[in-house]
Amino acid sequence: QSALTQPASVSGSPGQSITISCIGTSSDVGSYDLVSWYQQHPGKAPKLMIYEGSKRPSGISNRFSGSKSGNTASLTISGLQAEDGADYYCCSYTSINTVVFGGGTKLTVL
Amino acid sequence: QLQLQESGPGLVKPSETLSLTCTVSGGSISSSSYYWGWIRQPPGKGLEWIGSMYYSGSTYYNPSLKSRVTISVDTSKNQFSLKLSSVTAADTAVYYCARRRVRGVTIDYWGQGTLVTVSS
Numbered sequence: 001q002s003a004l005t006q007p008a009s010v011s012g013s014p015g016q017s018i019t020i021s022c023i024g025t026s027s028d029v030g031s032y033d034l035v036s037w038y039q040q041h042p043g044k045a046p047k048l049m050i051y052e053g054s055k056r057p058s059g060i061s062n063r064f065s066g067s068k069s070g071n072t073a074s075l076t077i078s079g080l081q082a083e084d085g086a087d088y089y090c091c092s093y094t095s096i097n098t099v100v101f102g103g104g105t106k107l108t109v110l
Numbered sequence: 111q112l113q114l115q116e117s118g119p120g121l122v123k124p125s126e127t128l129s130l131t132c133t134v135s136g137g138s139i140s141s142s143s144y145y146w147g148w149i150r151q152p153p154g155k156g157l158e159w160i161g162s163m164y165y166s167g168s169t170y171y172n173p174s175l176k177s178r179v180t181i182s183v184d185t186s187k188n189q190f191s192l193k194l195s196s197v198t199a200a201d202t203a204v205y206y207c208a209r210r211r212v213r214g215v216t217i218d219y220w221g222q223g224t225l226v227t228v229s230s
Contacts, residue, residue: 001173003156034214038157045206045223046157051216089157091215097170099215101149104156 004029004090004102011108017078020105022090023071028100030071034093037066037075040104041086049088050075077107085109112137114207114221122201122228128194132207132221139188140165145210148181148192150203151223158203162210163190197228 005023012018022035029035033053038046048057050066053073063078073092077084090102118130132146139146147162147170161171163181171179175194183190194201205226209219 032214036215036217038217045220046217047220048216048218051211051218052214057218091157091159091217093215096173098172099159099162099210101157101159 001028001094001096001098001100004092004100006088006090006102006105008103009106009108011110012080013110014080014082016080017076018080018107019077020075020088020090020107022073022075022092022102024073024092024100025071027095028092029068029073031095032093033068035066035068035073036091037064038089038091039084039086040089046089080109082109112209112219114209114219116205116207116221116224118224118226120225120227122197122226123230124198124228125196128192128197128201128226128228130192130205130207130224130226132190132192134188134190134209139183139190140185143212145170145212146181146183146190147208147210149206149208149217149220150201151206152200152203160192160194160205199228202226202228 037050040046054066113135122128145162148160163169178195180193204223206223207221210217
């Protein structure tokens with residue numbers, strides 16, 4: 001199975017909005033509304049930010065939102081804050097009952 | 111509060127078998143609502159799913175690692191384990207144990223991670 005495709009890096013200024021894309025195939029992202037997104041700061045374990053495509057766990061700011069169109073899932077962060085600077089990974093279920101991650105995107109808050 | 115803690119050798123020789131254990135506290139590994147599994151991250155690189163298992167013993171592995179991976183569970187100790195055979199330097203990574211909800215790919219609890227280096 002191939003990793004989902006994410007941009008290597010994105011950047012934005014405080015207060016702005018950014019979107020990170022996650023491109024899969026009809027065998028993973030396109031077939032299930034089950035994409036999750038994780039935030040990872042250096043030296044830390046990943047943290048769940050979005051699950052089942054667009055749902056936020058308790059305690060996650062509503063500045064984080066998820067969506068999907070076809071084989072592409074997206075994570076949008078509005079009102080960027082300095083602490084949002086981190087690596088972000090998408091994750092999808094696949095048609096062969098496995099899990100696949102994206103390659104990761106480094107978000108820089110300018 | 112659920113906690114997961116990885117344990118095992120931090121250094122493994124090439125061609126040998128990497129063995130890690132994850133101890134779960136604050137919840138039961140026998141729950142029918144979750145899978146228990148392993149994810150790794152080579153230094154400076156992205157996350158790679160290794161595999162998951164259900165408390166009943168059903169296992170699911172990354173096709174690229176399937177021939178070398180075994181995940182098992184010990185419900186009496188509330189632990190699950192990873193064995194990766196015939197390791198090479200490419201298997202050097204931080205290894206995370208994690209809990210995943212049965213529906214989808216919602217990985218809601220992670221261990222802190224443990225670095226395993228493959229070197230002679």
